Amino acid sequence: MMPTRPLDRAARDxxxxxxxxxxxxxxxxxxxxxxxxxxxxxxxxxxALRIDVxxxxxxxxxxxxxxxxxxxxxxxxxxxxxxxxxxVRDLARVPGIGPRTVAGLERFARAASLD
Numbered sequence: 001m002m003p004t005r006p007l008d009r010a011a012r013d014x015x016x017x018x019x020x021x022x023x024x025x026x027x028x029x030x031x032x033x034x035x036x037x038x039x040x041x042x043x044x045x046x047x048a049l050r051i052d053v054x055x056x057x058x059x060x061x062x063x064x065x066x067x068x069x070x071x072x073x074x075x076x077x078x079x080x081x082x083x084x085x086x087x088v089r090d091l092a093r094v095p096g097i098g099p100r101t102v103a104g105l106e107r108f109a110r111a112a113s114l115d
Contacts, residue, residue, distance in 0.1 A: 050110040053091060054084040064108055066101045085111040 051060055053075060061072035071094070078094045085091060088109045092102050 050108055052112045053088065053109050054079065054111055054113075065104050067105070071096055071101075084113075087111050 051064055053061070058069065058072040058076055061067050061075055062069055067075070074094050074096055075091065079085065082093070088106050088111050089102055090111065091097050091105065091109075092099060
């Protein structure tokens, strides 16, 4: 067997990390994919697994599909100016967020009451 060079060790370590990450994602996906596609199962519809648009910071909002840093900033600004959202559909009042984006968010976001 040939001696292992440091670069080979780094590549092997990176492969192990990538493999462990993929395994974790597969396990999480298996738990959440109760329906026909991931996130269509009952677990994904649980309020606990959704991002609350009334309390999330910009970084958390960017985890939502179709929401980048600019839209996340616009959501936070709109919330500060006009108050909390009554439903996810209210995100349509934010400049740059239209009906198609809102439709894509309804499975992943929620608008919890802040009372």
